[in-house]
Amino acid sequence: MGILSIIIFLPVAGAILIALIPGLNARLTRYIAMLSTIVPFSLSLYLFGKYDRVLGGFQFEEFASWIPAINANYHIGVDGLSLTLIVLTTLLAFISILVSWKLNFRVRAFFAWLLVLQASIIGVFASLDLLLFFIFWEIEVIPMYFLIATWGSGRKEYSAMKYVLYTLFGSAFMMAGILALYLTTGTFSIPELYQTNLGEIASGILPLAAIFFLFIIGFAVKLPIFPLHTWLPDAHTDAPTAASIMLAGALIKMGGYGIFRVCLGLFPESAQEFAPLFLALAAVNIVYGGAITLRQTDIKRLIAYSSVSHMGFVLLGLFALNAVGLLGASLQLISHGLITGLLFATAGILMHNTHERHIRKLGGLARQMPVLAGIFFIGSIGAMGVPGTSGFIAEINVFLGAFSSKADAARVFTLISLTGILLAAAYMLTALLKVFFGSPKETFNHVHDVTRLEKLYCAIFILGIFAIGLYPKIITEILQPAIIALASLWGG
């Protein structure tokens, strides 16, 4: 068993342990959960350091025959992008455990589901076999359903069911795409498919462009892309903080990763043909999503809608179909994971301590909670893409790539999307103003500021945001081979 498999299955082992040991107390549960996340995190950092950046390509591959009859295999491995996303996921999983440290309702089930969720997301990023990829993609729905429906708030059952139905809707298309591809080529192996020029296979059961769309609908639900996005605000808002962090930080990244790996990697001609459509949708995500964010009155829903806008940048960078755009999109996947993770974490602390989530009823809290105000400020400048934060370096590359794209009207869509930086400033500064600034309110006079544990996990996020923002090479160097290879499909 290789290190990559350990990273995937150790959380599962932890979950089984928590579920099966009779009468396990809450304290021990937490420690098992922490151990089952901190070890994978350390191991993924180890792989991150060990990945050969000159050689590039898929590394740490593991292969075992799984269903020989259909040539489906347990085949995993990572390149720079998937490895970085795995580091992000294991980090967020670890922080999610810390965030939920004081939870005391059905503790065992909560942590068990959280661990299963982590394993399935990592599985998606590590899979090099499409069937395996699909299985992991599907498993994720179950823990997320229970996390939202059991430990959530508001219309939690509605939001959880909506999430499940939406995902299944998308997956149905994706399954059809995988089958069509399999029936055309006879393989599920992603590396093998990369070697095959699909354009030369004449007798496919479906036109290539149709398969491309089957896949992208599945990914579009996850990313999300307008008009398939409305599950996101509900799910993010009603989920417990830890699940919101996993959902916004890691889970929706599966959509962007899927487009990068499958839609662009396997269907470069279709991607090129339909690039203007997706650039236009990206602009809609950014501007329309950002405008709606400005109207939100619930602090969590505001952060949730901002994700719709920020994921538009991922789409814009991906369909620029050049190296700089792909770099920007990849950076945005990582950066948004950290920034939104931090924002959801602070929103969680805010709601827990003040028992209030309506922006209009909050206000003046910078006096009573100065440290939390400072942390939220840092999250906000990240979301606004202020230089020095990871948000800036991601967005600037997206813009540079998209503006230089060869697609029709790419410049127009880029300039429209550029207004996203104004919208982001408007909604984040307004949230800061309404929640933290202005005259302090007496009702919040006895509210506690952040605890030491909360400071610790917020500090981890902040460190990541500034490390990438100030010295992007720590991740651009590992991303480079994968991006250069993909961009070469369209001539660089």
Next chain:
Amino acid sequence: MNSMPEMLTWIIPALPLAAFLMLLLLMRPLKIKSNLNGYVSIAATAMSFFFSTWLLVNIVQTAETKFIPGFSWLSLEGAIDIQVGLIVDSLTAIMLVVVTLISLLVQIYSLGYMHGSKSLNRYFAFISLFTMAMLGLVMADNLLIMFMFWEIVGLCSYQLIGFWFHRPPAARAARKAFFITRIGDFGFLAAILLIFNATGTFNISEVHSLAASGVIAGTTITWACLGIFMGAMGKSAQFPLHTWLPDAMEGPTPVSALIHAATMVAAGVFLVGRMYPLFEHSEAALTTVAVIGAITALFAGTIALAMNDIKKVLAYSTISQLGFMMIALGLGSVAIAIFHLFTHAFFKALLFMGAGSVNHSTGTFDMRKMGGLARPMPWTCATFVIGSLSLAGIWPMAGFFSKEEILLSAFNNHPLLFVLAIIAAFLTALYIFRAVFMTFGGQVQSRFKPHESGKVMVIPMSLLAILAISAGYFNATGGFLKLLGDDHTHSWIYGIFGVLGHPLAWASLLIAGSGIFLAYAIYQRRWISSRKIARRFGFFYTIVFHKYWIDELYEKYLGNKLLNSGLFNLFNKFDSKVVDGTVDDVARLNLNSSKILRLVQNGNLQTYAMAFMIGVAALALMVILVN
């Protein structure tokens, strides 16, 4: 003087950065609340000032431009490569000295002005970060890196305007300042995208040489220049992006002196100056710069006449003076624009410090509540009058020499711009002496017991007063302008006295003098009643008093009615009613038609797991069969 080792150039921005980190990471956790915070950042800025001066002296001696290579910040093989390096030329060196000197004096002044204020740590930390970013901005040899410092400068401005965040107007002003300047940054960023797309580089001197050799030309250059200028309009508060600066006066007064008078707002002028080799190739862009500058100079001057808050008068005055600098740039002289930037930095910082000193003593900025402060506050009064004379352009003050150059250049090039500029110059003298007489003339209102500010505030003001008089003499032989590329040297006697031989000098002195006299007649001697004037020119007064209703237009109509409550609200409703509503309808339809299937949804985990396994098995089976 020995030439400064190249590596030492990096230390100029590094020192304030070190002070920022020390304040934030060391002194904040230790909860040190005394003036010690200030000493740390003052020491760092003082050393930066020392090195900047050394660098300027070197530049004056050798007159060469140096490029100091740095390191690769971001690169992707064959696609993008961002190298961080420094440009050291006369433009940079002058800006370095201005920024570090004003920052130093403002921080010393702050020890007195901010004494006893809470959160001194945060205050000095952000002043240090601001100083670092401002220095980085003027030294960067790369457009993208420059943009980064440009935005960080804006962020520090946001933090410091909103320093007293518990006061709602301050918090709102901070948001407004960041947002409006970001509208300008939208243009700046678009220009960067365009330039990168056309040239493949962000390196400023490479871009300049590509423009010189005609690789980029025509509309590309014009659009790039207009985008860059939009950024400059935001930061330098040029019409129509000026509305944030008067509101920014909600920040502590030393901050207004440093950021909103002398340095950050001048960054727009610096930016156009730095990119001038690009502007040179676009007549349309240069004309835009000059016209916007002239409109702004005149327009802001009229509003300054009607303000009763002394800081607002100074804010509109700053906007107007920045307009003068833009006129100079548009007419093709970077040297003259930077000369005015240079003298303006001193006298305007001085005037703000004076306003702060008055406020420190009386507790108000409202000039209607002041009066008679000349006697109890002699130093403040004397220095304020010096600053005002300099601003009004009275010989032999610094402001006279730089403003004279601008008027002369307009006179020679463009009669209409000259007329606008000379009217603006008249308004300048009128509004600033209106402020002088309202504040220092007349009788003390009984409820105040005004007193002079302490030495720690008076000394920086006195030093600035000396510069407000003498900064113009740096160009007595034409040396200052020559350093920046204009070449007309002469003897210092001619430089200081000879200008009076030109009729234009007499004309502008007459105009300024009559402005001062009018202010004297109305506000000191009250020969003419200001109320009567307001009534006589009622229509005009109303317009000016309401600042041409531009704030209402932006905030109430464009921002709120058209966008926020209009379009954005429509989007929001569309999203929940139409996009999401459709999904819910489909779901409801399914729900009603599949009540039988509900039996499966019994909430039992085992059933779900079982169903899931069956599903996977069925799919696998299907695959096998089809195969």
